[in-house]
Amino acid sequence: MGAAAKASVAQALDELVPMLTRLQLTAIRDQLDSLLDQAARAELNLREALAMLCAAEVARKNERRIQMGLSIAKFPCVRTLEGFEYDAQPSVDPKQVRELAISRWVANGDSLLLLGPPGVGKTHLAVALGREAIVRGYSTLFVPATGLVTALARAHAEGRLEEKLLHYSKPKLLVVDELGYLPFEPNAAHLFFQLVSRRYERGSMLVTSNRSVSEWGGVFGDAVVATAILDRLMHHSHVITIRGDSYRLRTKRRAGLVHQASADLATKTD
Numbered sequence: 441m442g443a444a445a446k447a448s449v450a451q452a453l454d455e456l457v458p459m460l461t462r463l464q465l466t467a468i469r470d471q472l473d474s475l476l477d478q479a480a481r482a483e484l485n486l487r488e489a490l491a492m493l494c495a496a497e498v499a500r501k502n503e504r505r506i507q508m509g510l511s512i513a514k515f516p517c518v519r520t521l522e523g524f525e526y527d528a529q530p531s532v533d534p535k536q537v538r539e540l541a542i543s544r545w546v547a548n549g550d551s552l553l554l555l556g557p558p559g560v561g562k563t564h565l566a567v568a569l570g571r572e573a574i575v576r577g578y579s580t581l582f583v584p585a586t587g588l589v590t591a592l593a594r595a596h597a598e599g600r601l602e603e604k605l606l607h608y609s610k611p612k613l614l615v616v617d618e619l620g621y622l623p624f625e626p627n628a629a630h631l632f633f634q635l636v637s638r639r640y641e642r643g644s645m646l647v648t649s650n651r652s653v654s655e656w657g658g659v660f661g662d663a664v665v666a667t668a669i670l671d672r673l674m675h676h677s678h679v680i681t682i683r684g685d686s687y688r689l690r691t692k693r694r695a696g697l698v699h700q701a702s703a704d705l706a707t708k709t710d
């Protein structure tokens with residue numbers, strides 16, 4: 441290497457960290473010494489070392505994107521599919537859930553209804569599947585049904601309905617939790633219908649409800665609007681109906697059993 445070439449390499453080396461910053465390769469920048477050590481120890485050639493550095497950067501960027509997506513989604517709690525016990529809820533088919541986790545239904549703009557009584561894991565699965573969608577790159581927003589209709593009704597009263605509808609239409613997946621716990625005001629059903637129409641065949645909706653679909657007329661207080669909503673939601677849809685006991689009560693009962701067993705033991709040893 442000539443003297444001039446050496447000088448320019450030396451200059452580039454001095455500038456390495458600022459250049460990494462400018463290129464926004466922050467993972468490589470922050471872990472530079474340890475990554476280079478690792479490459480040297482593994483005796484990687486230049487191409488292999490470059491691949492390793494890129495992999496570190498891509499992993500960091502992915503992690504950031506997921507964290508950002510999760511914070512935008514406003515999930516009420518942290519729930520994952522790994523944390524879901526299928527043994528506790530035999531009416532849920534693990535294969536169907538694993539298939540849904542791939543999020544093709546979100547890519548296709550399909551709907552997913554999670555139906556069942558309180559405490560059976562509807563919100564858990566909704567949050568976990570929302571998380572899977574984010575991991576796969578789909579923007580997601582979680583909103584409780586009551587919060588959603590309140591926000592739409594307020595926006596309507598303030599002449600900002602269009603803006604609100606746009607807000608709830610933008611995410612690729614909208615999770616509406618706990619539809620049917622409270623009946624809708626007559627006007628709210630119409631507002632909800634407008635949102636469903638707006639999203640229809642563009643974005644996915646995941647709706648959880650403690651009411652069976654046949655009871656939705658009562659929930660919306662208007663059979664015609666309920667039919668129109670269901671017509672759109674059910675067109676390309678997946679339905680999981682969860683039967684069985686509340687997970688919360690089940691855990692409590694178990695605790696009771698444990699209590700009983702230790703009491704039995706105590707009397708035996710007396």
Ligand code: ADP
Pocket residue numbers: 519523524525526528529556557558559560561562563564565687688
């Ligand atoms: P729902 O929305 O159907 O009323 P949740 O999803 O809120 O019920 O479940 C109640 C609690 O029980 C949550 O903390 C949830 O994480 C937990 N839970 C429910 N079902 C399961 C399950 N099969 N495995 C693990 N945790 C569960």
Ligand code: MG
Pocket residue numbers: 559562563564617618648
């Ligand atoms: Mg719930």
